[in-house]
Amino acid sequence: MWEGILAALTPLALVFMTIGVVLGIIIGAIPGLTATFGIALLVPVTFLMSADHGMIMLAGIYAGAIYGGSISAVLLNIPGTPASIVSGWEGHALALEGKAPLALGIAALGSGVAGVFSAIALMFLTPTLAQLALSFGAPEYVMLVVFSLIIVVVMLDTPILANVAGVFIGLMLATVGLDPVSGSPRLTFGFYQLYSGLGVVAVLVGFFCMPQAVALAAEAISGVVGVTFGRVAASPTGAVIRRLVADRWLVLRASVIGTGLGILPAVGPESTPLVSHAIERRLSKEPERFGKGSESGLLAAEASVSANVGGSLIPLLALGIPGSGAAAVFIGALTLHGLRPGPLLFTEHPDIMYTFFAGFLLVNILKAVIGLFGARYMATLLRLPKTAIATFVTLFSIFGAYAVNNSVFDIWVMLGAAVMMVVLGGVGIPILPVVLAFILGGVLDTNIGITMARAGDWTYFLDRPIALGLAAICVMLVTVSIWRRKRGSAAPMAKEAAAATESDPR
Amino acid sequence: MRLVLSVLLLIILALMVWRSALVPGPAMAYPLVVSLCAFAAVLTLTILSLRKARVPVLSPLGDVRPTPVGWGRLAGFILLWIAYVALLDTAGFMLATWLALALSLALLGGRPTVRAALGTAVFVGVFAVLIKSVLYVPVPSGWLDDKLDFLLYSLS
Numbered sequence: 284m285w286e287g288i289l290a291a292l293t294p295l296a297l298v299f300m301t302i303g304v305v306l307g308i309i310i311g312a313i314p315g316l317t318a319t320f321g322i323a324l325l326v327p328v329t330f331l332m333s334a335d336h337g338m339i340m341l342a343g344i345y346a347g348a349i350y351g352g353s354i355s356a357v358l359l360n361i362p363g364t365p366a367s368i369v370s371g372w373e374g375h376a377l378a379l380e381g382k383a384p385l386a387l388g389i390a391a392l393g394s395g396v397a398g399v400f401s402a403i404a405l406m407f408l409t410p411t412l413a414q415l416a417l418s419f420g421a422p423e424y425v426m427l428v429v430f431s432l433i434i435v436v437v438m439l440d441t442p443i444l445a446n447v448a449g450v451f452i453g454l455m456l457a458t459v460g461l462d463p464v465s466g467s468p469r470l471t472f473g474f475y476q477l478y479s480g481l482g483v484v485a486v487l488v489g490f491f492c493m494p495q496a497v498a499l500a501a502e503a504i505s506g507v508v509g510v511t512f513g514r515v516a517a518s519p520t521g522a523v524i525r526r527l528v529a530d531r532w533l534v535l536r537a538s539v540i541g542t543g544l545g546i547l548p549a550v551g552p553e554s555t556p557l558v559s560h561a562i563e564r565r566l567s568k569e570p571e572r573f574g575k576g577s578e579s580g581l582l583a584a585e586a587s588v589s590a591n592v593g594g595s596l597i598p599l600l601a602l603g604i605p606g607s608g609a610a611a612v613f614i615g616a617l618t619l620h621g622l623r624p625g626p627l628l629f630t631e632h633p634d635i636m637y638t639f640f641a642g643f644l645l646v647n648i649l650k651a652v653i654g655l656f657g658a659r660y661m662a663t664l665l666r667l668p669k670t671a672i673a674t675f676v677t678l679f680s681i682f683g684a685y686a687v688n689n690s691v692f693d694i695w696v697m698l699g700a701a702v703m704m705v706v707l708g709g710v711g712i713p714i715l716p717v718v719l720a721f722i723l724g725g726v727l728d729t730n731i732g733i734t735m736a737r738a739g740d741w742t743y744f745l746d747r748p749i750a751l752g753l754a755a756i757c758v759m760l761v762t763v764s765i766w767r768r769k770r771g772s773a774a775p776m777a778k779e780a781a782a783a784t785e786s787d788p789r
Numbered sequence: 790m791r792l793v794l795s796v797l798l799l800i801i802l803a804l805m806v807w808r809s810a811l812v813p814g815p816a817m818a819y820p821l822v823v824s825l826c827a828f829a830a831v832l833t834l835t836i837l838s839l840r841k842a843r844v845p846v847l848s849p850l851g852d853v854r855p856t857p858v859g860w861g862r863l864a865g866f867i868l869l870w871i872a873y874v875a876l877l878d879t880a881g882f883m884l885a886t887w888l889a890l891a892l893s894l895a896l897l898g899g900r901p902t903v904r905a906a907l908g909t910a911v912f913v914g915v916f917a918v919l920i921k922s923v924l925y926v927p928v929p930s931g932w933l934d935d936k937l938d939f940l941l942y943s944l945s
Contacts (some may be wrong), residue, residue, distance in 0.1 A: 331924060444837065448830035454823045455805055462816035469812050469820050470805060500866045503897045504859045670897040674890060677870050686926045692873050709794035710834065728819055 287637025291645060296336055296562070298643060303340035304649050307347020311367075312355050312661055313672060318348035318366075318552070319609040323487045324679055326616045327686040334620035339618050341644035345609055346398055346592050346646050347653075349552055353390040354658050356621055357383060366552035366591075369560045369584035376576030385526075387497030387658045389578055390585045392527055393534060395651020397586035400538035401545070401593025402644040406601075409629075409640075412601035416626035421733035422744060426753035428727045431604045432720060434547060437764035441713045456481055456717070457724020464732045476692040481700075483615040485684040485693040486721065489700025490714055491612070492680040497701075499673035519701030530579050533563055537586035544587075545594020545606050552591040552607065559587030592642050593643065599624055600636065605727060608715050611722045619687065669786060717756045740786055795835040801829040865896050881931015882920075887913045 290296065310321035321344045329337030352367035357374030370390060377386040419427070436446040458468045460480030471477040527534065537559045544555045563583040564573040573580045595606030596613070601623035605611035617624050621631060629636055684697035704714060726784060737743065807830055809820040855863055873889035880888075890909035895901035917937055920926050928934070 328924075442834075444830060444834050444862065448827060448834055451823055451827035451830055452802075455802075455820065457819040458823060462812070462819075465814055465816045467813055467816040469816060469885050470808050470824075472808065497863070497867065500897055501859070501863055503854055504862050504866075505855045594878075668896060668898075673866075673897060674893040677893065678886065678890060681870070681874065685928070686924075689927050691874065691877060691929065694877075697873065698871065706794050706798050709791055710798055710831065711791070712831075712834070731819065 284637045287634055288641040290638040291641035298339040300646055301341020304347040304653055307344035308351035308661055311351020318345050319612055320491045321348045322609055322612045323491045323731045324683050326484050327683045329616050330619055335638040338639045342643045343646045349592055350394040357386045366588045369556040373577050373581035378696050384518045388523035388655055389581050391654025392523050392651050393582040393585040394589040395647050396534055397538040397590040398647030401590040402647055404542045405593045405597055406640040409597050409601045413626040413629045414600050421617045421730040422747045422750040424730040425734055426750045428723045430753050430757050433760050435716045435719050445712045446716045450720045452540050453717040453720025454724045456721045463729045482693045482696055484687045485697040486700045487612050487615055488680050488684045489697040490704045493701035494704050496673050496676040499669050501752050503669035503673050521653055526578050530582050533583055534586045537583045538590040541587035541590025542594035545591035552588045555591040556584035556588045559583045611718050614722050619688045636713050652680055763778035798831055862896055877929045880929035881934045883913055883917050883933040884931050
């Protein structure tokens with residue numbers, strides 16, 4: 284463990300950490316570019332580094348981008364990432380009161396402190412969860428993947444059938460390649476390049492980067508320009524620290540909520556600040572200030588969203604199940620370095636894991652420092668023309684898809700994935716279930732094969748209490764979800780019936 | 790538009806079901822079941838959306854609605870980058886990238902500028918040197934790339 288911590292303190296690790304955080308903040312600050320986009324775009328670059336340095340840099344991009352979104356949210360009321368919507372409500376209202384430096388400082392320090400909390404949780408919860416997962420066999424893995432996919436299906440706001448369709452499309456994409464048991468080619472359409480499956484990085488770049496580039500191009504063509512603003516003063520460090528000390532329990536609560544929600548596969552950083560903000564509003568002595576420029580509201584939102592980042596990495600590293608879309612893209616980086624996410628990471632590469640944990644802790648400290656003293660300079664990036672952003676994002680997306688296998692075929696796969704994303708969006712199918720199912724499909728496929736080969740009859744499953752427990756939870760989740768949705772749709776119908784009765788007294 | 794996209798998706802999924810059924814032996818079962826389920830789910834979703842059920846469209850363009858000319862420029866932008874990928878192997882990385890960048894900036898900016906043409910040429914030169922001497926990514930080679938390789942080899 285100590286060796287890992289020392290490895291994270293080497294000059295090269297610190298350089299990659301700083302590059303990651305700065306790049307992340309820049310990506311997050313530019314409206315339209317998300318953390319998932321940043322990680323997907325820069326995964327191929329990590330191929331040139333050692334695994335631990337690559338992971339630390341990506342963690343820096345993830346954490347930095349989530350925080351960076353608050354810069355444009357505070358200054359322009361345009362959330363740089365979807366996770367910064369609440370920061371826009373509170374932070375921009377503070378900026379209109381002339382407190383933009385204070386708002387940027389609160390966002391930076393709140394984000395950093397909660398990030399450190401989630402890094403500590405990551406450091407201690409992940410090995411424990413991985414230890415438990417070591418006792419898992421094929422049936423447990425099947426049920427774990429099914430459980431994760433069911434959570435995604437029932438927890439997303441989009442219609443349940445659209446989520447189900449997304450899951451099956453993702454699973455179908457994951458079957459492309461050779462069958463894990465017999466070695467027969469499946470859905471390869473005669474292309475030998477597809478024998479090893481669809482390239483994870485190419486598909487993810489296609490899903491997250493190319494459509495974003497087209498959207499930015501559309502904005503550039505339509506003349507959507509950023510709002511200009513004057514020079515931003517330095518953050519008042521003393522006032523920021525005083526706010527943090529006064530709201531210390533709020534920060535702790537938001538950190539716990541953020542980390543906890545981050546562990547769940549479907550709850551990404553987008554919805555976390557809404558939950559934390561609503562809870563703090565209820566607990567606050569000044570609830571009327573919330574939504575109109577409350578420093579506590581901004582702190583709650585930033586702390587929870589930052590803690591969500593660490594939380595989403597816990598199931599990824601311990602079980603191989605990503606806690607968010609951005610964490611799913613992390614799997615691409617791990618596989619690129621020959622690492623298999625899951626409990627065996629801790630037995631096969633403990634050095635890399637502990638270096639990553641320590642690196643993630645430092646990333647959050649660095650993020651707070653850079654944010655506190657440098658956010659005002661990064662704000663100038665908001666003036667970059669969309670024409671240039673769209674053009675260069677497209678170039679780097681294509682280059683990123685190519686560079687992993689040095690294959691032009693992968694660029695076509697990436698473009699195909701981008702078209703697929705547009706088609707799915709047009710039909711109303713969200714991308715998150717597709718991505719999670721695509722990432723987890725291989726695990727499900729292989730373990731179903733092993734389970735079928737080992738299980739002589741149904742009594743085999745009686746000896747697998749964990750698998751049975753997960754199956755019971757899955758059934759319960761589906762039942763509760765159907766019941767809640769039926770009740771939700773029945774309520775408006777009852778109201779309509781009551782209204783009809785009132786208007787027609789007969 | 791939704792109906793067109795739904796039909797397109799259903800055709801792709803039907804093709805996947807058909808190809809899954811052609812997989813020899815027991816390896817056929819898993820992809821067949823998964824692709825059939827995907828087809829059934831999308832078909833049900835399409836029928837529900839035709840019955841005016843509330844299935845929101847998730848457009849990547851958000852609220853941005855370009856003018857007809859704007860749509861043409863956007864289509865040009867997409868076609869330009871597809872042509873870039875098709876040209877990479879024959880024209881080489883440097884020439885294809887410079888052309889794509891300069892034309893993309895001209896298309897999105899509304900007019901070509903000397904500054905953009907020169908700026909992208911300098912960028913491509915620096916990027917190509919970085920790729921060849923730091924990143925070591927073997928990009929498709931053309932006349933210009935060969936000249937740069939020769940120059941870098943002579944300098945080292």
